[in-house]
Amino acid sequence: xxxxxxxxxxxxxxxxxxxxxxxxxxxxxxxxxxxxxxxxxxxxxxxxxxxxxxxxxxxxxxxxxxxxxxxxxxxxxxxxxxxxxxxxxxxxxxxxxxxxxxxxxxxxxxxxxxxxxxxxxxxxxxxxxxxxxxxxxxxxxxxxxxxxxxxxxxxxxxxxxxxxxxxxxxxxxxxxxxxxxxxxxxxxxxxxxxxxxxxxxxxxxxxxxxxxxxxxxxxxxxxxxxxxxxxxxxxxxxxxxxxxxxxxxxxxxxxx
Numbered sequence: 683x684x685x686x687x688x689x690x691x692x693x694x695x696x697x698x699x700x701x702x703x704x705x706x707x708x709x710x711x712x713x714x715x716x717x718x719x720x721x722x723x724x725x726x727x728x729x730x731x732x733x734x735x736x737x738x739x740x741x742x743x744x745x746x747x748x749x750x751x752x753x754x755x756x757x758x759x760x761x762x763x764x765x766x767x768x769x770x771x772x773x774x775x776x777x778x779x780x781x782x783x784x785x786x787x788x789x790x791x792x793x794x795x796x797x798x799x800x801x802x803x804x805x806x807x808x809x810x811x812x813x814x815x816x817x818x819x820x821x822x823x824x825x826x827x828x829x830x831x832x833x834x835x836x837x838x839x840x841x842x843x844x845x846x847x848x849x850x851x852x853x854x855x856x857x858x859x860x861x862x863x864x865x866x867x868x869x870x871x872x873x874x875x876x877x878x879x880x881x882x883x884x885x886x887x888x889x890x891x892x893x894x895x896x897x898x899x900x901x902x903x904x905x906x907x908x909x910x911x912x913x914x915x916x917x918x919x920x921x922x923x924x925x926x927x928x929x930x931x932x933x934x935x936x937x938x
Contacts, residue, residue, distance in 0.1 A: 685811065685815065686815055686818065686821055686822070686825055687825060688751075688773040688774060688825040688826070688827055689749070689751050690722070690723050690751035690753065690773075690774050690827060690913075691773070691774065691825065691826075691827040691851065693722065693751075694827075694851075694852070694892050694912055694913065697912075698722075699722075699907065699912060699913075699914065700722040700723050700751075700912065700913040700914070701721055701722050701723075701914055701915075701916060702721055702722060702723040702724060702725055702753070702913060702914065702915040702916070703716055703719075703721045703723075703724055703725070703915060703916070703917055703918065703919065704724075704725045704727060704896055704915050704917065704918035704919065704920075704921075705724050705725060705726050705727060705731075705741070705918070705919045706727045706730065706731035706733075706918060706919060706920045707731070707919050707920060707923070708731055708732040708733045708737045709741075710737075710740040710741050710743070710744040711744075712919055712923075713726070713741040713744050713745060713919075714744040714745065714748075716750075716919055716922075717744065717745045717748040717750045718748050718750075719750075720750075721750050722750065722751065722913075723750060723751040723752070723753050723774075723913065723915075724745065724750055724751070724752055724753070725753050725754075725755055725776065725896075725915055726738055726741050726742075726752055726753070726754045726755070726772075727755045728754065728755055728756050728757045728763075728767075729755050729756070729757045729758075729778050735763075735766055735767070735770065738754055738767060738770060738772070739770045739771075739808070742770060742771050742772060742808075751774065752772060752774065753772075753774040753775070753776055753827075753829070753913075754767050754772040754774070754775055754776070755775075755776040755777075755778060755831075756775060756776070756777055756778075757778075758777075758778065758779070759777050759778075759779070759780070759785060759788065759789050759792070761788075761791075761792035761800055761801075764777070764789070764792040764793060764801075765792065765801050765802050768793060768801065768807075768809060768822075768826070769804050769807035769808065769809055770807070770808055770809065771807075771808045771809045772809075773809075773822075773825050773826055773827060774826075774827040774829065775793065775826070775827070775828060775829065776829040776830075776831055776854055777789045777828070777829070777830055777831060778831040778833070778856065779831065779833060779834070779859075780830040780831055780832060780837060780844060781832075781834060781836045781837045781840065782836070782837075782840045782843065782844065783840060783843040783844050783846070783847050786830050786844045786847040786850055787847050787849075789828065789830060789850075790828055790847060790848070790849030790850060793823070793826050793828055793849070794823055794849070795819065795823070798823070803819070809822065810822075827851045827852065828849055828850055828851050828852070829851065829852040829853070829854050829894060829913075830844060830847075830850055830852075830853055830854070831853075831854045831855075831856050832844060832853060832854070832855055832856065832860075832882070833855070833856030833857075833858070833859035833860045833863065834859065834860065834863045835863050835864065838860075838878070838882060841853070841882060841885050841886070842885060842889060845885070845886055845889035845890075845891045846889060850891060851891065851892065852891060852892040852893070852894055852912075852913065853886045853891050853892070853893055853894070854893075854894035854895065854896075854913075855879050855882055855883065855893070855894070855895050856896075857870045857875065857879060857895065857896065857897060858870060860875065860878070860879070861875045864878060870897065870899075870902075871899060871902060876902065876905070879895065879906065879909075880905065880906070880909040883895070883906060883909040883910045883911055884909060884910060886910070887910040892912040892913060893909075893910055893911045893912060893913075894911055894912070894913040894914065894915070895911045895914055895915070896914075896915035896916075896918075897914075897915075897916065898916065898917045898918070898921055900916070903916045
């Protein structure tokens with residue numbers, strides 16, 4: 683594979699399960715540490731964390747020596763943000779809160795140059811290794827992986843149409859907001875939520891697209907993988923730090 687090949691996209695095309703970790707600490711140091719831990723992909727989150735463009739830029743750099751693949755969740759469907767993240771070198775993007783097919787089409791357009799879309803042209807961004815990949819602009823779109831995030835009742839109602847949009851590669855189910863939309867705030871393990879997610883995964887797979895999910899529950903992760911998810915995040919850097927720090931402190935407090 684050359685430097686432009688999106689290994690995450692290639693692995694999914696081959697049918698290989700991709701196990702990931704959510705990264706919210708906005709630190710190139712922590713991202714570099716977990717990038718060497720053996721996960722297939724890391725989600726660099728800009729929606730619910732302190733990450734901005736500069737933070738993402740240096741975390742992409744921090745991951746370069748590892749085989750782990752970066753996926754960036756942008757904060758919204760804003761085409762300017764999408765353009766800047768692509769120029770920074772991200773090839774796999776997750777866009778939150780996609781509720782219908784028209785919105786999904788606009789998101790895809792933001793990742794394509796004219797006449798297929800509206801992505802602004804930059805001659806030598808980091809994505810093109812500052813001009814050292816001479817055919818970047820003609821090849822990049824085939825290596826971009828667009829993930830739309832569905833996380834509401836309306837999105838579920840429109841799921842088949844969303845998944846059918848050309849250029850949508852993967853559909854990620856947001857269990858937190860979805861559980862809230864279903865009336866079960868903070869109860870991602872509620873039977874109705876789990877059943878709804880499993881049904882949605884089946885619909886995504888039937889549409890010929892890859893399904894994704896995040897859950898820190900090993901039991902639920904295994905259930906969703908069995909249901910058909912192909913990129914499955916099984917925890918977060920924040921959760922690992924908080925829960926393991928609490929457990930360590932607790933063991934010594936109880937011993938004193």
